[in-house]
Amino acid sequence: METEIIYAEDEDAGEAVVKASGLLQNGELVALPTETVYGLGANALDPDAVTKIFEAKERPSFDPLIIHLSRPEQLAEYCELSPRLHEVAHKLIQEFWPGPLTLVLPKKEIIPDIVTSGKNTVAVRMSAHPVMQEVCRAFGYPIAAPSANRFGRISPTTAAAVMAELSGKIPLIVDGGACNNGIESTIIRVEVDENDPEKRPELHLLRAGPVVKEDLQPFGKVIRPKKLSDRARKALLDKGEANDVEAPGMLESHYAPSTPLYIFDKPEDFVPEEGVSYALLSYRGQAKDGYMELHDWDVVEELSPGKGKLGEAAVRLFHLMRVLDESGADAIVAETVAETGLGVAINDRLRRASINK
Ligand code: AMP
Ligand code: MG
Numbered sequence: 001m002e003t004e005i006i007y008a009e010d011e012d013a014g015e016a017v018v019k020a021s022g023l024l025q026n027g028e029l030v031a032l033p034t035e036t037v038y039g040l041g042a043n044a045l046d047p048d049a050v051t052k053i054f055e056a057k058e059r060p061s062f063d064p065l066i067i068h069l070s071r072p073e074q075l076a077e078y079c080e081l082s083p084r085l086h087e088v089a090h091k092l093i094q095e096f097w098p099g100p101l102t103l104v105l106p107k108k109e110i111i112p113d114i115v116t117s118g119k120n121t122v123a124v125r126m127s128a129h130p131v132m133q134e135v136c137r138a139f140g141y142p143i144a145a146p147s148a149n150r151f152g153r154i155s156p157t158t159a160a161a162v163m164a165e166l167s168g169k170i171p172l173i174v175d176g177g178a179c180n181n182g183i184e185s186t187i188i189r190v191e192v193d194e195n196d197p198e199k200r201p202e203l204h205l206l207r208a209g210p211v212v213k214e215d216l217q218p219f220g221k222v223i224r225p226k227k228l229s230d231r232a233r234k235a236l237l238d239k240g241e242a243n244d245v246e247a248p249g250m251l252e253s254h255y256a257p258s259t260p261l262y263i264f265d266k267p268e269d270f271v272p273e274e275g276v277s278y279a280l281l282s283y284r285g286q287a288k289d290g291y292m293e294l295h296d297w298d299v300v301e302e303l304s305p306g307k308g309k310l311g312e313a314a315v316r317l318f319h320l321m322r323v324l325d326e327s328g329a330d331a332i333v334a335e336t337v338a339e340t341g342l343g344v345a346i347n348d349r350l351r352r353a354s355i356n357k
Contacts, residue, residue, distance in 0.1 A: 001169065002168070021135055024139045027042075027043060028172075029041065029170045029171070029172075030174060031162045031172065031173040032132050032145060034129045034145070035128045036127075036183060036210065037148070037184055038179065039068070040147070040170065041068070041144065042145075044115055044144035045110065047113075050065065051114060057149070057150055064117040064123065066102050066125055066145065067115065067122060067142040067145075068124075068143045068145050070133065070136035075093070075124060079107060079108060080105075088219070091219055093126075097126045098127055100128070100210040101209075101211045102123050102124065103188060103189075103190055104123045104204075104206065105124065107121055111142075117242055118240075118242045119243055121243075135174070147184060148173075149165045149166075153165065153256065154256065154325070155183075157182050158177075161318075182319075183346070186205070186211040186212070187247065188216065189203075189204040189246065200220050204224075204225055206247035208344045210342065228246070230251055233245055251352070253352060259279075259331060259332050260330075260331050261334055261350075263357050264356075276331055277298040278297055278329060278331050280301070280333050281324055282300055282335050298327070298329045301323055303316050310338070310341060317346060334353075
């Protein structure tokens, strides 16, 4: 199959939207831009189309997908909402949609099991990217869209990165420019006490992302789920107990380059091996972070040169991981960033990309 790239900026958006929604209607896959990372879209109500996502990504069937809506009112069509849950969900939506917040809510029958990997909840969001919004509106049904990369690999933040991942496996990539958040959406499971409307809702933070803990706190108690090792997760899934696994796809190892990537608690823990060439993924490119002058690096890339703005670091993170993956270095060492706000999500991705943490 030949993969076509169509530009969707400015005057070309109309044609791209018509092509993309036509393919979705025919049960085909389309890579689409969102504000977080590029998504690999299919008709979420068509199990055969969704199967193609799992095949193209080589994604294990235990890892459920996020569905994208075109307007908040669609939530009630696809989620089973008690009056209290409806109220809490809509407060969150009002604040954060369209945007990078995914809500995990009880699903309605109409959502096929393959989308949710057999779980009785579904993950929903509404993207702020104008091209994604137009495609969602033109298509009319929810679009299942996980990141447009092969399973376990680095998420794509440009159309070229999607091409590198999925060329020949999908018919169309809609190029809407580089993603302006750069890391995947924040995911929360919303839980309310039906018997006690005064009780604060529980927001279980399943994946750290651009909407940070501090943003969520006014809407409920933010709870981090217990850590589950990959082995314990697999044991539960093998027993068919998908509902006991909070975030099935959040494996300890994920978002990883092919080149081994290392992170350390402190710079002194890095002991270079003889004959190995190392690349450095630096936070600010500054000696004071401890790594720049520690070694004669083959290549250095900086997430946010100078001041170290976390927003900029997030946008550049996956792109620079790809650059270093292709730099020819034998190994990559990454500096972590300040563990506050967006830094939590950046460090989370670095940890999962690393082979030693
Ligand atoms: P991706 O589509 O690659 O951004 O990943 C989506 C992630 O959302 C999955 O890896 C899951 O961890 C999470 N997710 C999707 N659906 C659910 C659900 N019903 N319950 C809990 N987590 C979910
Ligand atoms: Mg992904």
